[in-house]
Amino acid sequence: MKDNAARENLGVLRLRRGIAYLVLLFLTFLSLFAFYILFINATRSHPDIQKGFSFFPGASLGANFTNLMHNANLPVLSGLMNSLLVASLSAVFATYFSTMTAFGIHAYRFRLNQAAFSCILMVMMVPTQVTALGFVRLMASMGFKDSFIPLTVPAIASPVVFFFMIQYMKSSLPLEVIEAARIDGAGEFYAFNRIVLPMMKPAIAVQAIFTFVSSWNNYFLPALILDSKKKLTMPILIAQLRSADFMKFDMGQVYLLIALAIFPVVIVYLCLSKFIVRGVALGSVKG
Amino acid sequence: MPGTTLTKPEASSSQQYPASNGANKKTKGVSYSKWGYFFIAPFFLAFAVFSLVPLISTFYNSFFENYWVGLTQVGPRFVGLQNYSTLFSDGDLAAYAGNTAIIWLMGFLPQIIFSLLLAVWFTDLRLHLRAAGFFKTVIYLPNLIMAAAFSMLFFTLFSDSGPVNSILLSMGMESPYRFLANVWSTRGLVALMNFLMWYGNTTILLMAAILGIDTALFEAAEIDGATAFESFRKITLPLIRPILVYVLITSLIGGIQMFDVPQILTNGNGNPNRTSLTLVMYLNKHLFSENVGMAGAVSVLLFVVSAVLSVIVYFSIREKKQPKGGAGK
Numbered sequence: 001m002k003d004n005a006a007r008e009n010l011g012v013l014r015l016r017r018g019i020a021y022l023v024l025l026f027l028t029f030l031s032l033f034a035f036y037i038l039f040i041n042a043t044r045s046h047p048d049i050q051k052g053f054s055f056f057p058g059a060s061l062g063a064n065f066t067n068l069m070h071n072a073n074l075p076v077l078s079g080l081m082n083s084l085l086v087a088s089l090s091a092v093f094a095t096y097f098s099t100m101t102a103f104g105i106h107a108y109r110f111r112l113n114q115a116a117f118s119c120i121l122m123v124m125m126v127p128t129q130v131t132a133l134g135f136v137r138l139m140a141s142m143g144f145k146d147s148f149i150p151l152t153v154p155a156i157a158s159p160v161v162f163f164f165m166i167q168y169m170k171s172s173l174p175l176e177v178i179e180a181a182r183i184d185g186a187g188e189f190y191a192f193n194r195i196v197l198p199m200m201k202p203a204i205a206v207q208a209i210f211t212f213v214s215s216w217n218n219y220f221l222p223a224l225i226l227d228s229k230k231k232l233t234m235p236i237l238i239a240q241l242r243s244a245d246f247m248k249f250d251m252g253q254v255y256l257l258i259a260l261a262i263f264p265v266v267i268v269y270l271c272l273s274k275f276i277v278r279g280v281a282l283g284s285v286k287g
Numbered sequence: 288m289p290g291t292t293l294t295k296p297e298a299s300s301s302q303q304y305p306a307s308n309g310a311n312k313k314t315k316g317v318s319y320s321k322w323g324y325f326f327i328a329p330f331f332l333a334f335a336v337f338s339l340v341p342l343i344s345t346f347y348n349s350f351f352e353n354y355w356v357g358l359t360q361v362g363p364r365f366v367g368l369q370n371y372s373t374l375f376s377d378g379d380l381a382a383y384a385g386n387t388a389i390i391w392l393m394g395f396l397p398q399i400i401f402s403l404l405l406a407v408w409f410t411d412l413r414l415h416l417r418a419a420g421f422f423k424t425v426i427y428l429p430n431l432i433m434a435a436a437f438s439m440l441f442f443t444l445f446s447d448s449g450p451v452n453s454i455l456l457s458m459g460m461e462s463p464y465r466f467l468a469n470v471w472s473t474r475g476l477v478a479l480m481n482f483l484m485w486y487g488n489t490t491i492l493l494m495a496a497i498l499g500i501d502t503a504l505f506e507a508a509e510i511d512g513a514t515a516f517e518s519f520r521k522i523t524l525p526l527i528r529p530i531l532v533y534v535l536i537t538s539l540i541g542g543i544q545m546f547d548v549p550q551i552l553t554n555g556n557g558n559p560n561r562t563s564l565t566l567v568m569y570l571n572k573h574l575f576s577e578n579v580g581m582a583g584a585v586s587v588l589l590f591v592v593s594a595v596l597s598v599i600v601y602f603s604i605r606e607k608k609q610p611k612g613g614a615g616k
Contacts, residue, residue, distance in 0.1 A: 013413060016515065020408045020416060027401065028425050031483055037450050038440055052457070053450040097329050104326025108319060116327055118601075123338070125537070125597035127544045129567050130590040133348060133574060133582045134341030156333035188322045217433040219547050220567070224574060235435040235547075242439055242551050254443060261436040269431050273424040280427070280491045 038262070041255040049251045064252040068260075073244075074237055075229055076257060082148075083216055083233040089152040090215035091208040097156040098207070099200055102165035103192055107175055117166075124159035129220060136224045146227045155215070161207045164279075168203040206279035209272065213265055234261045342590070349583030355576070362580070370584035379569070380585075386474075386557070387565040390549070391542030393478035398486045399534070405486075406493035407519055412502075426487035434484065434547035441476055442467070442552050467553070470562045477549045477563060485541070489534055496530040497523060533603045540596050543589060546571065 041049055044058030068076055105117050128135075139150040173196065181191040197204070219235035226232055232240075238261060241254060269276060349370055353362035374380050405426070409419055416422075429437070445451050445466040452463035466472045500523065508518040546567040549557065555571070557564025566589060573582035 012514075017414055017416070020414060023401070023404065024408075024416075024422050027405075027486075028422065031425055031429055031487075034437075034440055034444060037444060041450070050448070052453040097333070101327045101330040104323045108321075108323030108326070110320045110323040113323065116331070120330075121601050122597065123334070125540050125593065125600050126338075126590065127540065127593055129544055129546070129570060130586045130593065131338055131341040131345055132570075133579065133586050134344030135337065136574070137344060137348075137579075138341050150337075154333060154337035157330050157338065162330070182319075188319070188325075192326070213431050217431075217435070217547075219433075219435045219550075220571070235433055238433075238435045238439045239551055242442065243554050251443070254439075258436045258440050258443075261433050262440075265431050265433070266428065269428060270424070273427070274420075276431075277423055277427055277491060280488060 035262070035266070038255055038259055041251070042259040044252060044255075046250045046252045049255075060252055061256075064250075064256045067250060068253045068256050071253060074241070074253075074257065075232065076237065076260065078230055079232055079234050079237045080260065082231060083235075086148055086151050086222075086233060087212045087215040089148070090155040091212040093152060094155040094158040094161045094211040095204045095208045096197075098158050098161035099165050099197065099204060100192065101162050102169055103196055106166055106169045106173070107178055120159045120162055124163060132221065132224060135221075139225060145225065146231055147225075148231070150225050151215070151218075151222055155211065158211065161211060164207055165200065165203055168200065173199055202275075206275055209268065209276060210279070216265060237261075345583050345586045345590075347583075348579050349587045351580050351583075353580045354578040366580070370580045371588075374581065374584045374588070380566075380588075382561070383557075383564050383566050383569045386561075386563055387542065387545055390474050390477050390481070390563065390565065391539070391545065393474060394481035394485070395535075395538055395542070398482050398489055398538070399531075401482075402486050402489035402493055402534075405490045406497055407523065409490070409494055410497045411515070423487075423491070426490060428487070429483045430485065430488050432484070434480075435551050437480060437484070438548045438551035441480060445476060468559055470559055473553065473559065473563045477545075477552060480548050480552075481542075481545070485538070489538075492530060492534060493527060496527040500526050529603060533600065536596050536600050536603070540593050540600070543567075543593055543596075 037053070040054065040057050042064065043061040044054070045060035045063060048054075048058050048060065068074065101120075105113055135150070136145075139145055139147075144150050177195055177199070178191055181195050186194070217235065218233075219239065222233050223236050223239065226236060238258065241249070241257060348363075350365060350367060351363040352366045352369065353360070353364070355361070405422075408414055408416060409423070443449055447463045447465055451466075455464060464472070466476060504522050504526075505518055508522060513521070544567055545565045549563050549565050550568055550571065553563055555568065557568060566585070570582060570585045570589065573585060
């Protein structure tokens with residue numbers, strides 16, 4: 001009797017495992033097929049692409065690249081540099097100042113401590129779009145229209161990064177360390193910069209990646225702030241490509257531009273995916 | 288702990304905080320506490336300048352008539368709540384809110400179903416899936432992709448002469464299917480992209496929640512002869528309910544903000560016939576045409592809705608994050 005039941009269970013288990021693999025393969029296909037076509041078509045020439053779909057890469061990657069770089073309507077190189085600059089600065093501002101804020105609330109028991117913590121949690125989920133009107137008008141009146149300041153400096157107040165940092169501090173930043181630094185005569189900011197920051201490195205790395213990526217991908221605000229061609233970031237270039245008369249374009253260049261916007265992030269992700277996936281579970285406030 | 292609902296947050300937060308404060312008291316002198324203000328000052332300063340002032344100014348502007356007709360500016364003139372009454376009476380808002388809700392639901396349903404399935408499978412020790420690391424990496428990947436580029440990619444892939452149609456034609460279809468000229472295929476594409484971008488994230492969150500459950504419960508259920516589905520329904524589901532609520536609400540807030548994907552896919556028009564125009568696309572239209580009053584009214588409305596949802600998230604985080612953070616380590 002018992003043997004029969006066990007055998008039956010094993011059969012059910014095998015069946016479940018089979019279904020699981022099927023579903024996983026299906027989802028993998030769904031997630032990757034678009035990127036596969038993107039990769040293939042970025043390496044093919046315009047006439048090739050027009051002829052129909054192929055499963056194998058072409059030989060025109062170099063030609064597409066040269067054409068794209070010399071395309072006067074699409075300042076791709078400056079777009080990449082601008083995106084890189086804005087995203088890097090945002091990542092630095094967000095991680096440094098949010099760690100600082102988290103440390104202030106975690107390590108010091110001042111009177112407004114709890115109020116400050118609650119306040120940050122309250123505003124964590126408020127979308128940036130709802131303040132966009134006032135934000136754009138304010139930036140215009142301060143003379144920051146068409147500048148990178150409105151896209152980078154506000155990252156100083158990043159509630160989500162703050163929340164991750166304070167969670168991490170609760171689990172792995174013993175306050176005795178600060179005590180010890182004080183006894184050795186360190187000032188508070190010195191202790192933060194020289195002792196706390198290095199101890200927070202793993203958390204900072206994860207959040208730096210997330211902030212970098214979300215700034216790199218950001219389209220809504222930059223589109224409202226940036227005007228001049230030299231300052232455009234990658235998402236705006238893509239949007240411009242979309243609103244231009246589409247069929248006149250060299251499709252090889254179109255695919256390559258999309259690839260240039262996507263693949264840097266993909267490569268970084270593939271190198272660091274273990275930490276990133278762990279970071280999502282740890283912070284778990286990525287809406 | 289896991290059985291408690293979100294309606295009673297006071298009890299747990301008041302237990303939680305005095306305890307941690309008591310521990311702090313032992314380890315530090317009184318004279319240092321004022322330093323906390325210096326550490327949190329930059330954050331609150333930046334928040335006040337870049338979020339609070341704009342928010343107040345948005346509210347303020349929503350009470351004025353202020354727009355452009357050609358090159359002449361109308362207003363600004365105080366009109367009280369007139370922008371709001373226009374907003375609610377002309378029917379556009381309801382239609383766009385409906386579009387947003389439909390597209391969000393079309394993406395969210397498969398998202399939560401597949402995420403639950405995957406989370407259960409990945410955490411099931413007896414199932415012992417191989418290459419779980421590879422699959423986790425793949426399913427999370429689309430989340431990091433630039434939504435604008437992803438959408439542009441889908442636009443090219445599903446255009447009338449794009450690769451998908453060329454594959455369909457080679458499989459024997461007679462004429463290309465015009466994905467972006469049909470209401471439900473356009474909405475479906477937006478929903479598909481939202482689904483692909485978020486199911487990996489949700490899977491990881493649910494996995495963390497399931498891994499936090501005491502394994503003895505599952506062992507006991509197995510000894511009592513429960514099938515996998517039974518222990519999922521009777522143990523897993525009730526115990527991860529707080530996280531499910533969290534996922535639902537944050538996804539709703541994300542859904543309200545839906546912009547990049549439909550904006551790029553339909554070039555801001557919400558084609559066909561504005562059936563895929565979302566609330567934030569509507570806001571964006573007003574922002575670009577500098578109809579300040581109406582943009583303000585739409586913003587305030589979105590703010591109120593997301594603020595209500597945020598309050599729910601706030602309480603769910605305060606109550607539930609403590610045990611979860613420990614489980615994630």
